[in-house]
Amino acid sequence: MAKTATKTAGKSAAKAAAKPAAKAAAKPKAKAAARPAVKATAKAAPRVKAKPAKKPALKLSMLKPSVNNMTVRVFARAAGFDHAETDAWGHTRSPEFMARNPAHLTPMIEDKGLPRGVLWESCAIMQYLANKHGLEKFYPKAPAKRAMVDSAMFYLIGTLYPYVARATYPALGFPHYAGEVGHSDAHPDKKSEAQKAAMAAIAEPLEVFHSFFRDGKPFIGGKNPSIADIRLAATLEFLAVVDYALPKWAKDYVAAIEKKLGKAYSEPAGDVRGYIAHVKSQAKA
Numbered sequence: 276m277a278k279t280a281t282k283t284a285g286k287s288a289a290k291a292a293a294k295p296a297a298k299a300a301a302k303p304k305a306k307a308a309a310r311p312a313v314k315a316t317a318k319a320a321p322r323v324k325a326k327p328a329k330k331p332a333l334k335l336s337m338l339k340p341s342v343n344n345m346t347v348r349v350f351a352r353a354a355g356f357d358h359a360e361t362d363a364w365g366h367t368r369s370p371e372f373m374a375r376n377p378a379h380l381t382p383m384i385e386d387k388g389l390p391r392g393v394l395w396e397s398c399a400i401m402q403y404l405a406n407k408h409g410l411e412k413f414y415p416k417a418p419a420k421r422a423m424v425d426s427a428m429f430y431l432i433g434t435l436y437p438y439v440a441r442a443t444y445p446a447l448g449f450p451h452y453a454g455e456v457g458h459s460d461a462h463p464d465k466k467s468e469a470q471k472a473a474m475a476a477i478a479e480p481l482e483v484f485h486s487f488f489r490d491g492k493p494f495i496g497g498k499n500p501s502i503a504d505i506r507l508a509a510t511l512e513f514l515a516v517v518d519y520a521l522p523k524w525a526k527d528y529v530a531a532i533e534k535k536l537g538k539a540y541s542e543p544a545g546d547v548r549g550y551i552a553h554v555k556s557q558a559k560a
Contacts, residue, residue, distance in 0.1 A: 333358035333404075334385040336372075340447075340550035342509040345543045346397040347382040349505050352539035354410055398428045401502040413502050427488045427495050427503035435480040436510055441473035443513045447554055474519060485524050493531060500532050505540075508532045512544060516551045 333356050337344040351358050366372055367379040375393050376383050383395040388407060394400055405414035415421050444451055445466055461469075484507060488495045494504045508529045514521060521529075533540045 332356075332386075334361065335359065336361045336363040336381055336383045336385075338362070338364055338367075338381050339543075339546035341381065342513050342547055343397045344382045345512065345547050346506050346509045347384070347400050348543035349509065349536065349540050350401050350404070350413070350502060352542070353500075353505070353536050354404065354408070354413065356404070398432060398502070398506060401505070405502060412499055413496070413505075415496070415501070423488065424495060424501045424503045427484065427501075428506055430480065430483070430488075431503070431506055431510060435477070435484075435507075438473045438476045438480070439510055439513055441469055442477065442519070443516050445470055446516045446558070447513070447551075470517075474517065477514075477519065481522070481525065485522075485528075489528075494528075494535075500535055504532055505536075508540070509544075509547075512547050513551075515548070516554055 333351070335347060335351060335358055337348060337360055339362060348360065363372065363381050363383075367376075367381060373379055375385075376395060378395060380395045382397055382400060383393055384400050384404075385393050386403075389403075394403060402414060404410070414424060440449075440451070443449075484495070488503070492498075494500045495507070496502075496504055500508075511521065511525060511529055533544065
């Protein structure tokens with residue numbers, strides 16, 4: 276009897292102890308069941324309106340076969356400008372173009388900071404942009420260093436480039452200004468004489484760039500190409516059309532600038548070289 280009573284009492288105690296535990300275990304389940312079911316589909320994300328594409332701050336009208344235009348195209352790339360190029364071939368005499376640029380010259384930039392909104396002449400364009408954006412790497416602020424860069428550019432456009440133009444324009448099919456012996460109205464013999472004389476004259480100013488402006492430095496600008504270097508290298512590109520024998524230093528110099536500037540130089544140069552190759556192929560045909 277004692278054993279039976281003990282067993283019965285033990286069972287009752289065990290049941291009593293089990294009830295609170297069962298209730299405690301059941302509570303979380305009840306709460307979980309009470310929670311609202313999560314919707315299977317999430318709300319669609321609000322649509323984000325696409326921002327309109329930012330317009331380039333600088334607009335450049337240019338002619339791809341021209342080394343004057345190549346100069347600014349190289350500089351704009353090397354300087355990292357956000358710019359848009361427009362090929363103005365066949366449009367420089369249009370009323371719209373002439374209204375903005377009565378000189379009908381390229382390269383031409385359009386920039387809000389300019390008094391008349393536009394600017395032409397490659398050297399002036401590079402000087403303006405370098406000054407505006409503080410690009411001392413290409414155009415030093417120190418008066419003496421800047422004077423040398425300016426002198427090299429002005430000597431180029433005043434002395435070297437006229438010889439290069441007289442030597443190459445007849446072969447390129449570019450018109451000269453009225454009064455030039457290379458002008459289309461001039462007698463073929465006069466054109467030929469002027470072309471040969473110009474080619475013979477190129478060597479002297481070219482040597483001045485080597486011995487005076489570079490003076491043992493890699494570039495006129497020192498370790499890095501300046502705007503004068505970009506202008507000179509582009510000018511030398513035209514001489515390929517008449518198979519002018521550049522001295523070794525000049526070949527190495529152009530190659531060094533192209534290596535230093537990479538695609539910024541090679542892409543615009545490719546357009547000039549392509550045009551020259553086309554002209555030469557036509558002459559042989």
